[in-house]
Amino acid sequence: MRDYLRNHEGEARIFIVLVVLALFLGFASPSFFSAGNIASLLNNNAVNVIWAVGLLVVLITGGIDISFAVGASVVQYLTALALLALGGGNWLLGVLFAGAFGVAIGCINATLIAGFRIISIVVTIATFNALFGLLMFTTSGKSIYNLPDWWTDRVAVLSLGDGGALTLPVAAMVAAMAATWFLISRTTIGRQLYAFGDNPEGARRAGVATVRMQFIAYSWMGMMAxxxxxxxxxxxxxxxxxxxxxxxxxxxxxxxxxxxxLGGGRGSVLGCFLGVLLVAVVQNGLNLLGVSPYAFKMVIGLTILAAISLTNVGLVARLAGGSRRRGHAKTH
Structure with missing residues (x-):
């Protein structure tokens, strides 16, 4: 047990913060622990968890993707048009179309990053704007309401009592988490993804196909999007x-x-889930307490800033440590 906690110190820390925050909100707002609110928390954030485990794979490789929300919007529209053209379709066709369109968008990002050796954040900013502009231009911003019944019907997969029920997106979330955990924790590809993110040059010298790793990471992100x-x-x-x-x-x-x-080489599916849950609980708590939604945006901004700062500190420390070791070796 002690070894497990040592190896998952980050997840244990965020779990403790989550428990303390939940207890505080439970005392501050009696409705926080209601079945309806818990079900709403999970149902409304299931999509974020699906995206998060896709983004995790990209971050493990040392990349970053901020185009996935636009990619998901493009996939929604293309999937709707394809299914309506086929007379409605079903869930199997929906997943196949959405996954295939998403993988195609991920491959575009991977091709630009690996083929032209452009920094991932620059590429995904470019594809974000290009895809969004193309989507709004071709659709004129019009929504699609006439969708197949199977796609819009609410399916309860687990009842929590008192009017609270977990719906189909939560089941999809669990499946996405399980598939991502298997990919990064139980396959050779997963070990290569971690190695590539931790030390790209070392992984290349060890025989890891680095271009293939980038295509796998961004394709997985696209599929999850x-x-x-x-x-x-x-x-x-x-x-x-x-x-x-x-x-x-x-x-x-x-x-x-x-x-x-953000520098690559680290991350877990459990940590992703806890991170999304923590952000969701903060947002939900602020809403229940009547705090302005702008405060939530401030928290998100500070979180990203702190993460980048800590990552840079870690990279500087590792570089300094490497320089000291090389200097020590030369003196001997």
Whole structure:
């Protein structure tokens, strides 16, 4: 047990913070621990968790992707048009179309990053704007309301009592978490992803196909963006071209809160889930206490700033340590 806690110190720390915060909000607002509020928390944030585990894989490789929310919006629209053209389709076709469109968008990012050796944040800022502009230009900002019944019907997968029930997006969230955990923890590809993110040059010399790692990471992110977009339609019951824009920073903050390092080589699915849950609880608590939503944006901004600062401090410390070791070796 002690060894487990030592190896998962970050997750244990955020879990303690989450418990303390939940207890405080439970005393401050009696409705916080109600079945309806708990179900609402999980249902409304299931899509963020799906996106978060996709972003985790990218961050593990040392990259970053801020275009996934726009990608999910594009996937929503393309999937809706494809399914309507086929007469409605079903969940299997929906997942296949959304996953395929998402992977295609992820491959575009990977091609630009690996093929032209452009920094990932620059590429994803560019694709963010390009995809958003293309989507709004071609759709004129019009929403799609006439969707198949299977896509918009609320499906309860678990009842919590007192009117609270977990819906289909939560089941998709669990599946996405399990698949990502298996990829990064139980496969050779997962070990190579961590190695590439921790030391790209060392991984290349060890025989890791670095370009392949980037395609896997961004394709996985694209697939999760697409599936998350599919589930978001089930929540909102409509396809709105610009509805998801702005959520990418909330997800990024949650993932780095959960222990993923912006420099690569570190992060876990459990940490992702706890990070998203912590951000959701903070937002939910502020709403219940009547605090301005702008305060939540301030918290998100400070979180990202702190994460970047701590990452840079860690990188400087590692570089300084490496220089000292090389100097020590030369004197001997």
């Amino acid at each position: 697409g599936i998350g977009g599919l589930m978001q339609v089930n929540v909102a019951q409509e396809v709105v071209p610009n509805a998801l824009i702005g959520r990418e920073l909330d997800v990024l903050a949650a993932v780095v809160l959960g222990g993923a390092r």
